[in-house]
Amino acid sequence: MEQPASSKAARAVFVVSQLYVKADKTDALEDIVEELKIRDLSRQEEGCMFFNVLQDEDDPTIVCFTEGWRSEEAADNHLKSEHMKKLFELTEGFVEKVETKRSVQQSASSDDEEENDN
Numbered sequence: 001m002e003q004p005a006s007s008k009a010a011r012a013v014f015v016v017s018q019l020y021v022k023a024d025k026t027d028a029l030e031d032i033v034e035e036l037k038i039r040d041l042s043r044q045e046e047g048c049m050f051f052n053v054l055q056d057e058d059d060p061t062i063v064c065f066t067e068g069w070r071s072e073e074a075a076d077n078h079l080k081s082e083h084m085k086k087l088f089e090l091t092e093g094f095v096e097k098v099e100t101k102r103s104v105q106q107s108a109s110s111d112d113e114e115e116n117d118n
Contacts, residue, residue: 012049012105013075015067017098025094026060032090041083042067047074072104 021029033039033053042051049068056062069075078084 011072013067013069013072014103014105015065015069015075015100017065017067017100019063019065019095020097020099021061021063021095022093023061025091026055026063029063029091029094030055032087036083036087036090038083038087041081042078045074045078045081047071048078075102 019029039051039053042048047070049070050066051068052066054064054066056064067075067078069078
């Protein structure tokens with residue numbers, strides 16, 4: 001069921017995207033992420049709490065984007081940003097598979113908040 005806009009916007013969103021990169025494209029992907037300043041530009045976006053690009057220590061073909069956004073709207077806007085559109089365009093065909101988990105922070109009920117005040 002779709003959340004009302006007001007409650008949807010108020011929930012923090014955490015995203016983990018694991019990319020399985022073609023072995024011959026790992027260096028090129030890293031270069032493009034650096035050249036486009038994906039980390040810096042994403043971290044400067046409104047609503048960004050954190051943004052990291054990690055590479056598996058044992059398997060360099062596994063790259064993980066971990067992100068925290070203050071709202072679902074901020075997370076959605078990030079994917080529409082110019083730097084992300086450019087990243088998707090320049091890396092088309094680099095990735096074998098992507099697994100993305102998107103979680104929202106559950107807000108405490110008013111009963112829980114009252115218990116915490118005591």
